[in-house]
Amino acid sequence: MIGVRDLSVRFGPINALDSVGIDIRPGTIHALAGENGSGKSTLLKVLGGAQAPSAGTVVLDGQPVSFPDPARAAAAGVGLIFQELSLFPHLSGYSNIFIGHEPSRLGFLQFKQLNRQADKLVEEMGLPRPDLRLPVSELSVAEQQVVEILKCLCRQPKIILFDEPTASLTQREIKPVLSIMKRLRDQGYTVVFVSHYLEEVFEVADRITVLRDGKVTLDDDMAHIYREKILSAMLGRALDEFYPSRRAGPLAEPCLELENAHADGIEPLSLKVRKGEILGVAGAVGSGSRAFGEMLGGLRPMRGGAMRLEGRAAAFRNPARALQAGVAYVPEDRRVDALLLDLSIATNMSLPLVAAPKSRLVGAGGFLRLGQERMLVDEAVQHSNVKPSNPRLPARALSGGNQQKVVLGRWFLHDRPCLVLNNPTKGVDVGSKAEIYRQIADLADSGHTIILISNYNPELIGTADRIIAFREGRLVATFEKGEATEDALLATTMGGDGSASGAQEMP
């Protein structure tokens, strides 16, 4: 049994955890839920030895213990899988799995033995089989996740801590991860996992703890739990509207027109998207849904066909051109592609506006209007509800969901008529998701065109005016508002039977 007593963790003035006490029973799946920044990752890091507590203790099998580093926790049987994947991209799957504790003889690595050991684990656990000989950068995110799990398992933990294992997976890829967790529990492991998806919690968890502002607000067996109970414990209030109602529908004029447009990874397609329309884009990883967004955003050159933006011919050589013409691309991986982690929230938010030609923040001679910048950023931080709201903090200090609000807040400052959003709610809590959906709907109501690419079909159904689905680089179906169901979308994006046509589709 593992647990914590009176645990507090402070980062400067922020109380990430505040006198938290939790018991995790052996052989169960324990879910952790809570808003962004409520302290879930911090709690897991303390349990896994990656964060020192400011006060309080970790209790393992009745004994107070302290783990000064993850290696010590691993030795005690606690394995932690971080929220951000922490693999070495250039090393093979095998090397990543055994890094740091390679069995060796006289200092020479026993490669054969290592690889057999990993293969045995894959077999025993019934895991999907990634090619472990390849550098992990060549594996899909889901496969990398499997490598992370193997890396953790081969240290023979009794307790496994998963921080948002499904956040970057598509729905098809989530199922195997959930069944791995169940299988681990059935073999006697204790599993703790963080998730922002309540469906997952209901599907696999035996018990749930909800955190809010670093305090436990709910801690109970799943048998006594229903959705509203979790939500109100997370938010401190009832959530009145999850998917927003629209004040206006799409306008008649087209904003974006494509004629036989194609690029690497996408077959020719023709499409009209109107002003004020939210176009949902569904598709598995490698299906072309992402490539479609990158083509619109100027990251992936068009190979042929025509594109018109507000009636003017457009073919963007790079994101800067796309932005000038009016299309902003918001990438999926905010830490790698979007954020300046060590720079302030203010600098992060104002960047596209500062970079824009004839920017209102840039005066004669390229001088910045710093006073005006401060004012605009304050306004944007309020509008996007970023917490903590001090714009001088580095982006690194924010929780995942709040980082995402900063990224989206950029386009509140630098208004572009067409926004391409790639999985904007990835890793974002339920309350902030609702806020982001509201912001998307408001943008559309004010005449913006939104291309919403998402792995999460329910949010497409909940917010989009129309949904297009990609499979194997082709646009295979279009659903008007009200036509799409989860089953239909799943079947279309997976290729008919909705079962394991899987692996071949991945690039």
Place this chain on the structure above:
Amino acid sequence: MNTQVSERAGFRSGLIAFLNSSLVAAVLILLVIAFSLAAPAFMSTNNVQTLLASVAVIAVLSVGQTFVIITAGIDLSQGAVVGLTGVMGAGAMGLAPGSGGIVLGIVVALITGTAVGLLNGVLTAYTRVPAFIVTLGTLSIMGGAALLVTGGEPIYMLPAAVNSFGTNSVGVFPNIILVSIVLAVMGHVLLGRTRFGRSVYAIGSNPRAAALSGLPVRRNIVTVFTLSGFLSAVGGLLLTSYVNSALPTAGQNYELDSIAAVVIGGGSLFGGQGTVWSSMLGVLLIGVLNNGTDLVGVSSYSQTIILGCVVIGAVFVDSFRKRVAV
């Protein structure tokens, strides 16, 4: 998170910002006090002038190096460019009589330095060769070129006005440090208050994010290296006028001092961090250390050992400090 908390965070980060730049400043002040007690000659007008003149060239180079390092690059060719532009400028000054020759020399030197910087920038931005290798290459190439042009011989015959500029002072301030100060102030404003400066930070912090925000990443990298080349040429001219001769190898290892100054000031080789002002504190720290240890009779061999310890110590201490974001 209530507003009270975030206000306190604001105050704290203000405090941290102050400590951040003043930690180097505090060490600097302590050193000055210690040396003036140990060697009364340290605070004499004469010695202050010598000290300031000795850091003038490094100061100018450090302005350029600060920009380069904030983009997560590095310019190893600075010292070689100092040598090359010095001999090119001095050589060109001999081609025409009087002030015409001086102007010609200055123009030739500045064009040469800018061209080398441009080359560094273009290679770094448009090929996959990292800045370290590109500038290591140009360091070697320009060092060789300077020897080739002169046949390895120093150039002595310079117009009298050049040396009188290089050795005269306004009060305790030698002319050449005044040039450095003006350039440093301009560099500080450029980095902290303009779109270009903001781009430099953004690119160093995350080039992909910068590109997706619409910044011309490559063009800015070229500009940064070009600026460093231009400033290295200014450094070459200042050095020439100060020592009244041009030696092809005059600038050897200057780039190491400019990198050390930036790093002591808190610049990060991973990019995104640093300011011109704090690099200048680093320059002064190096200058005071060298000059003061000289006066108290530490051998020049030991001086380099001390400098090495200071660089490592500065980065070590820095890793414990909370940073304040730009």
